Amino acid sequence: MSEEKRTEIGEIGEFGLIDRIAEKFEPKNEKTVKGIGDDTAVYDLGDKYLLTTSDMLLEGVHFDLSYMPLPHLGYKAVAVNVSDIAAMNGIPKQITVNLGLSNRFSVEAVEALYEGIKAACDEYNVDLVGGDTTSSSAGLVISVTAIGEVDRDKVVYRNGAMENDILCVTGDLGGAFVGLQILEREKAEYLANPDMQPKLDKYDYVVGRQLKPKARMDIIHEFKDLGIQPTSMIDVSDGLASEAFHLCKQSGLGVAIYEDKIPIEKQSFETAAEFSIDPNSCALNGGEDYELLFTIGQDDFEKIKNHADIHTIGYMQAQKKGRTFVTRNQNVVELQAQGWKHF
Amino acid sequence: MSEEKRTEIGEIGEFGLIDRIAEKFEPKNEKTVKGIGDDTAVYDLGDKYLLTTSDMLLEGVHFDLSYMPLPHLGYKAVAVNVSDIAAMNGIPKQITVNLGLSNRFSVEAVEALYEGIKAACDEYNVDLVGGDTTSSSAGLVISVTAIGEVDRDKVVYRNGAMENDILCVTGDLGGAFVGLQILEREKAEYLANPDMQPKLDKYDYVVGRQLKPKARMDIIHEFKDLGIQPTSMIDVSDGLASEAFHLCKQSGLGVAIYEDKIPIEKQSFETAAEFSIDPNSCALNGGEDYELLFTIGQDDFEKIKNHADIHTIGYMQAQKKGRTFVTRNQNVVELQAQGWKHF
Known part of the structure; x- marks a missing residue:
């Protein structure tokens, strides 16, 4: 690609990149109420709305295992997704967890991570229902998706503020x-x-x-x-x-x-x-x-x-x-x- | 952790690890129909079941960019999740995409990746509705979650086969x-x-x-x-x-x-x-x-x-x-x- 145009991500920033991508992905499904651009996506279930959010944490970028204990990391990876469901005035219900693990992680280390995931599941009353675990040639990667629900008439978006609120x-x-x-x-x-x-x-x-x-x-x-x-x-x-x-x-x-x-x-x-x-x-x-x-x-x-x-x-x-x-x-x-x- | 017991993941394998984790995560939510252990999780929506699945692809483990063109990678990352929804006899509806990008990726490279994601969204009639994009200190990481629906009486699990089928x-x-x-x-x-x-x-x-x-x-x-x-x-x-x-x-x-x-x-x-x-x-x-x-x-x-x-x-x-x-x-x-x- 040496002769093609190269724009550094830093030039337009993360939000600039998201805007650029989002404009090509206008939702087509009539039940998609909200696509990219709020704390979660919103899908129409009738009386309720389904909320979906996903966040990924990468070692060396989002956390440093030299001071982040694995149970805390597991807890935090869930909590940040639950927080997005909360920001829609919703109640979280299920999570999936994808893990990328290098061979320096033992079974006991993975269990320590899941101990924190379990603590968060118990605290926020959500079920861990799936995800995959794969090897990673680099550091630890943890990607969590949370789904939740909110009554149709109770959902709160970023765009509803009024003057003088x-x-x-x-x-x-x-x-x-x-x-x-x-x-x-x-x-x-x-x-x-x-x-x-x-x-x-x-x-x-x-x-x-x-x-x-x-x-x-x-x-x-x-x-x-x-x-x-x-x-x-x-x-x-x-x-x-x-x-x-x-x-x-x-x-x-x-x-x-x-x-x-x-x-x-x-x-x-x-x-x-x-x-x-x-x-x-x-x-x-x-x-x-x-x-x-x-x-x-x-x-x-x-x-x-x-x-x-x-x-x-x-x-x-x-x-x-x-x-x-x-x-x-x-x-x-x-x-x-x-x-x-x-x- | 040098004095603690260390079990290598290879000793029990990926499925052994999943079994060991799954037993600590019995679903508690009465609307969780299926947790860990099938192609997707299942959540009770009444007449319909909601299906959720998530898969992560890591550079150097699941793909090699020296022969995997970025649009193909984007397409494949979506298709493998849609395939899990299909395996439940379901119809995919929405996806989220989490990306970890090192600084060797330009905006144009990210757009090439999303070109493939878009082709898959169009082909399978799903909406891209969210996810996050972060920097990665290692290679490219792409984690996709798909949600779909199936009529309650049409869902197909792994456990329903009968003798002589x-x-x-x-x-x-x-x-x-x-x-x-x-x-x-x-x-x-x-x-x-x-x-x-x-x-x-x-x-x-x-x-x-x-x-x-x-x-x-x-x-x-x-x-x-x-x-x-x-x-x-x-x-x-x-x-x-x-x-x-x-x-x-x-x-x-x-x-x-x-x-x-x-x-x-x-x-x-x-x-x-x-x-x-x-x-x-x-x-x-x-x-x-x-x-x-x-x-x-x-x-x-x-x-x-x-x-x-x-x-x-x-x-x-x-x-x-x-x-x-x-x-x-x-x-x-x-x-x-x-x-x-x-x-």
Whole structure:
């Protein structure tokens, strides 16, 4: 192919690549309600919608086995897919797991991985129903698909936000990113001095956020109990800014986010300071927190205002007002989505 | 983990590993009709069953890009999953594709891969509805999940064969395996002499069987037209012997297969002879033909006996009679499943 045009993927980016592919794959099946472009695909079952999502984790790209215990990896591979089902306001039902294993993995290692998969299946009440296991000439590969269900009238897309809707996020943000910094630092220290014992106690919360993120199915069940129907929703896998941009783009709106409203745990804050990185940047651009970012109509505000784990961080505004970030000292700046970048 | 017990995966094999994992994952969801252990999982939708299957192809293990054109790879990755849906007597509806790409892949290369995926989507009438694209530090990884549907009363499992049922196979067998031998030989010659032009014309059929296998959805539609309900079915991915063993094991039966009934194309036969390998061994143990192996009740024999592309190759017998192979000269020997092995 030496004489043909060569465009590097980096030139158009992952989302650019997806857009380029997606335009050639317009759904044809009348029961395909949603194809590429939301947290899951949607298939019409009548009163219910079927939700399908799939994510692949590759050794050396998404995880490092020198600090990621195999049970945690198994758990996380399931949780990130369940999180996508949650982001549609759905309930997960079944998963399949495809594994690529090099010969350095023993049966016991595979069982340790499945121990974590089992823990996630039990926690989220899903059945492992298939997949394949093959040898891999490179590292460990784990590809999980989850299917779930949602009542037809309860499905939540990324594109349903309305002007003046309140922007909310669950839990806290930035922890998974600073946890990763700790793990990378400990690894470097261990490589320099293998007799060293890792000192992780002080960082238990942020390290846990990185190694064992939870899918917020608890919130989905609470939405039902509280009678809340979000107008749009997405899970926070790439960082708050990037996810807010997806809601804006698909809903045709702008957004205003308030710096002082972004929920950041004390340990995340302190650990970020240790690395001289801005805690807000960790929340905005760090990723892997797997919290839910969603919008609600103003009428629903009363239902969530006293909820300890749901935080209102801004509101949706007209597209022409842009995507703005209101700093602690009331400066209004343009919101940036930098993705995984050190500061 | 140096002091812990270490069992090599090779000691128990892929199927042994799956059995060991499956026993810890008994389905809990009442709508999970079938978990691990058939061509697809089955989920109860009421009048219909939802079918889910997932397969992963890894560079260096399942394909070699030095002779596998990217569009063919994309097509094949979809077709092998559609073939699993077919093996349940189902109709595929949606697929997701997860890709791991190293930076040697350009946007144009990814588009070439998706060209093949698109051709398969068009041919099998399925929608591409999602998946993710990530970087890979090793080779190309492609993991496809297919979902499909089947009428509840039409689903076919591996475990439904009855004593005296007729064993049938579609198309012809062994071609994909000898095609692979040709491609490997041409690659070796090319590496020895890069100016050489590959001479593949003479081997077009068998090379095509390896590079672009078709899922036999045509047969599934014919079953409906002809009013045939197979009693058990599986697709031929690992070789006739291995697949027949799955039907036997799950149906609690033995089988008798007749050597002179196994359909082998002239080109497969001649090419096998060129390599001094037994054409029947290619059919029995070669794999990747993606034909359908199924059983029918004797009452259905009239409906298929004149079908040009369905071949009766034996019958199911009591378990105590074993798994037998009747040679051309009427010797009755024990059927062996060797898997991918050169002879």
